Amino acid sequence: MECRDCRELIISFSSGDLPSSGRESIEAHIGECPECGLYMSQSAGVWNLLDEWREIEPRGDFVSSFWDRVSREEREPAWGVLPRLRKLGLSWTLAGALASVLIVGIFTFALFKPDSGFMTYADNDARDEQILLELDNATTRETTDALSIYGPWENSVQIMKINGYGDMN
C-alpha cells in the first residue's frame, strides 16, 4: 500500500468504516511505516484538538426574542416599493411580470404619443424608466433570494456556484 492511499483511508479506519481487509492492510502498512503511524496519531490529535474550541451557551430567551423580532418587523411601516408590493400580496412572478408590462408600456407610449416624435428620453420618462428598471432588477434579485430558501432548492445549483460549492477539485 502506498503512503498516500494509506492516509486517505486513515479517517475511515479511525471511525471504523473500513472492511476488515482494508483494516488489515492499513495496520500492516502502519507497522512498517513510522511516518504514516505519526500521521495517524496526528490525524486523531487534530480532531480532538478541535474540541478545545468550546461551544458557547446561547441566551435562554432566544425563542421569545425571535417572536419579538417577528412582531417588530411586522409593525414596521413599509416604506419601499418592494415592501408595498409584499403587503399587496403579489407573488414575485406576478410583480416581475407587472414591472415588465409597465416598462413595455412606457416605451410604447413614448413611441406613439402624438407630437412627441422619438422623445423617449424626456426627463420624466427617463426617470420613470430608471425606477422601473430598478424595480425589475430588484424583483429578479429578490426572487432569486426567495427561491433559494424555498428549498429544496430549485435554483440552488446556481446559488452554490455563486458561493463556490458547485464544483470540487
Added chain:
Amino acid sequence: MDIDIELMLRAKSGDDGAFSELMRRHYRGVVNYIYRYTNVKENSEDLAQEVFLRIYRSRKSYRPEAKFSTWLYKIATNVSLTHVKKKNANLSLDEIYDEGGEVGDPEIDVADDLIYRKEIKDVIFQAMESLPEREKVAIMLCKYEGLSYEEAARVLECTVGAVKTHVHRGRMKLIDRLKPYLPGGGEYGM
C-alpha cells in the same frame, strides 16, 4: 415521519408553537455553527435569528423533500458567508490581516498554558479560515454539528465521496497548521 418535518408542516399550516419547538430543537446548534464560522460571539445569535426568520418567512412554500437540518445548515452557511464577506468588505487590509492573518508563533504561546487556553480558539479559527470554503464547511458540519457525510453532502450539494475528500484534505492541512499544538508534533513526509 421525521419530527422536524412534522413540526415544519405544522408551522406551514399556521402553528407558530410548532415553529417555536423547531427552534428550541436547533437554535443552540445554529448559534454555535455561526459563532465558529464568524468567530464573533456577539453577532451569532442575531444571525441565527436571521436564519430562522428566513425559514419562517418561506414556511408556506415548504416541501418536505429533504431532511430539515440540511436545509437549516445550508441557510446558516449562506447567512454566515454573506456576513463574513460583508464584514471583510468593510475592513481595511490591515484589519483583515489583524483578524484573520497568519497563525501566530505557537511555540511561544504553548509555553504559557494560560495563554494557550485563551488563544486556542483563535488559533483554530484562523487555521479553519485558511482552508478552502468547502473543506472548512465540511469539517464544521461533520465535526461540530455532528452531521453524517450524507447530510453534509446535501448541504454542500456534492457527493458523499466529495465530502470525505474535503474532510480528508482539510484535516491534512489542519495537521500541518496546528502541528505544534499536537502531541508529538514532529515532521512527517508524504
